[in-house]
Amino acid sequence: MAPSAIMTKSASAPSEFKSLLLRTYDGFTTRNVSTAPARDCTTDEVPIIDLSGMFGDLNARKKVASKVLNAAKTNGFFYIKNHGIPQEATLAAHQKAKEFFKLPVSEKGKLTSDVSSYGYHGLYTRQVNPSQSKDRKENFSFHYDPGFDPAHKSHLATVPQHVKDHLPKDSMIWAPNGIPEFKETILGHYEQCLATARRLIRIIALGLDLPEDYFDRLTSYPGADFALVFYPGHGEDKIEDPEEVGLGAHTDLQILTLLWQDENKGLQVLNNNHEWVFAPSIPGTLVVNIGDFLMRLTNNQLKSTVHRVIQHGKTDRYSMPFFFGFNFDEKLGVLPTCVDENNPPKYEPATCGELIAKRLALGAKPSS
Ligand SMILES: O=C(O)CCC(=O)C(=O)O
């Protein structure tokens, strides 16, 4: 978390702001956040970046890199269009998500991992933000496996032993009854997200004045978790708790997230004036946001921005986030191009895994 962004609630805080508790790698922090109802974001707050140039020559890639870096430095959130992910792959995965969450809990519950926190989690079983309500959502998630990665799946025998040893040994079989080709279809979209994230991190390398392939070696067996998320609509029911969150306020943990969302509004981003703004779905786009680990590696130049989901609409909302991270065992310090004599590194080298473990180990509330 950027030290400059840390603000504790004080007696002089304006009354229309309230303190929001957040977990970071370094413990709990608080921010003063506007209580004004969220409005839609402007294109200055969450710009739309055309990624066509990412597939072009060096000059075209540099132009895209400068736009991506600008958005990542100013807001940490941006939409991408012409990203190369075929719409059919995404919509097919969305269709399977709808079918999956309609199953009875007894069926969905079969997709629960016995060794990890991946798999199915029901309504109100999680609470991402300890100072907010439990999360009014269901989700199904899974982790990276070389068998899902086109770069490795045809020659799995060459996967290094330390990579194999690190993978959670889930016995979960993801073949929910009555949903043919569930896994294959979800992986169809996942593979595309993996390819897009690997291209985007090359663009980010260019934008940071690093060799374009700087991160390639660091993302050969990446952290690449994926989730299907279901936020049930309220229908005609009264909203009992106006403060209830679909997903509590948080920052993402790794390098970047690629989020597909359906047409129902819910995602809110904390803007630079500490106000919540909706980042509604724009057809054909994905939302990208920078995670805490990339913020750290860039000495806080790129921003990991706080966001949450409030789903108080009548209709169901589905989203599919893809979380991209470095190889689990890479110990990384601040990037050489993000420091100079006036900006020494603010952080010691660390692996993303050890920092995530530290953050997850924080209790429910700060100890006073
Ligand atoms: O569902 C969404 O729109 C956002 C999901 C998200 O922020 C997350 O899973 O980290």
Ligand SMILES: [Fe+2]
């Ligand atoms: Fe998130």
